[in-house]
Amino acid sequence: MSHYLPVRPDWLASYTETAIDPDVAIVDSHHHVWDIPEWRYMFEDVLADMRAGHRVIASVFVQCYSMYRKDGPKELRCIGETEFANGVAAMSASGVYGDTRICDGIVGMANLTAGAEVERVLEAHVRAAGERFKGIRQITAYDDEPAIHNKKWGLAAGIAGDAGFRAGYRRLGRMGLSFDAYVFHTQLGELAGLARAEPETTLVLNHVGAPVGIGRFAGQREAVAKAWRAGIAELAACPNVFVKLGGMGMATVGFDFHQQAQPPSSDMLSAAWAPYMDYCIEKFGPGRCMFESNFPVDKGSCSYVVLWNAFKKIARRYTAAEQFQLFAGTAGAVYRLPSVAALSTTRVVAT
Template structure:
């Protein structure tokens, strides 16, 4: 099976406007609550802009929340320039591991950025991907935890600027599954991102590989644009049923975030002022509560998805939103949602 990704196949996202974001500042709610941010990116490419360690630390420190560690998620960053194509993503692991080593020195403050690393490997090459995974394990030292293999694709994706064209039923492909089978023997996790009409494929995959930890990104991608515009209730009904099916698979976990992306169809980025945490909590509550009720706090984790979501709101406002959404949760539930689940899934030593 040919490769299904390339270094230029990247979605477009909302423009980050610092002056606009600076118009909304909120004091941190429960500022001492430890947080592991299990999903952020670092990037430096002409077509995608620059968001590197100093930028992330500015967001963390400016938000006033107690972020103790992060998990780096692949975003086509710092691929090797040459060598076999399937090995080029190893460069991203080397880059992220370097960031992790910098932060582990303590010279950059408390947050242990890139304490865990999730890279990309092309499962479409089948069992040969095992050599790529072994190279990533070596490159990531004690920090490499697994891969993400995005299968998100929809006929209406031009409506939200997504440019990567992927085959339908990608996770059902025998060659991809041959590659997927290489994860569990190496103790690696699988991060999945797809849109809500594709969630059935992930249910099938999770049932076929019950020993592989799977993390569903961005609450499962309920689409709010294109042919789904104005159909939020119908989408929610379809999405929530599939979330229940996924939650029945004990090896699946869910990330609560990503809702600032275009695909969800929210319009908070169009306001004269950035949204408040109260506004976001009101809009997101049905999705977040559905996921927590289905998976339980011990299989759910809040994620910032920065800088992708930074076009919609600030980092501090995001974590305030999460804290508003869990106002009635018990202390153990909050501990899981904000750091415990992420630490267990990605095997972080806090």
């Protein structure tokens, strides 16, 4: 099966909701921008989603193999993606398109297995985007299950324990950069080992640790959840680890909302996702958790408005100060976003 669900505008339009609590300030801590065969999600598309009803004040772009340089040294071609994202950020920062600061933080790609040599690539990223450049994501999600194995990533088992990878990873902390980690739930213990070994590097777990629900994991949701909870608890014991709450609309999670005649409501999404998100919040605390859209990937399961409505319904059981952390504060602190620094909970959380 495809690693991504197709976005079907007509299907998404068949069910709509009005944004609830529209004054709540949101930092979308994880989204992409790309133009790939049969799938365009560029600045105007991001803008349309982020201005559809919710108050998104800023966002973080995360690597997606987009707009690499056509030529030049192979290890530096990924700099093209950062240049591209920085151009999107510059358009947004002009104010011509409203107050949302799209791509206010940029997380790029570098091959950390290059060890100490990766510093040259990291420096090039910083030159390309300046203070907007916040860190690296090198996808490390690996499993030999055919339903989730993605050959494009070129991975082998145990990459987080590779000596070269760890040497490159260490450079991130020394340069004040973070690491975004996309792994499957089967790898959470391995990731905790990396976090313990390198406490000076901030690690941001993507997509609540990606509990898999397809392939050999289909029909095993309780067993998967048990293993996932153990891994989340182990990671939460590492104070340098943060977690993004989202990514559960992906095909790999196996909720299959995309197979319904109509898109799911926010009530349906919050009911399905809350057990995972609440557990992360319980273990990490709101100050180490942040909501993410993972758009356009999760757009195969729901619209942007419905997704954030679901998050807001999940967050209602927390205090105003805790909601501020979940929606804006944690992302603003981890990614050092100036647009968030001046906010206060009294301005950004609905009562």
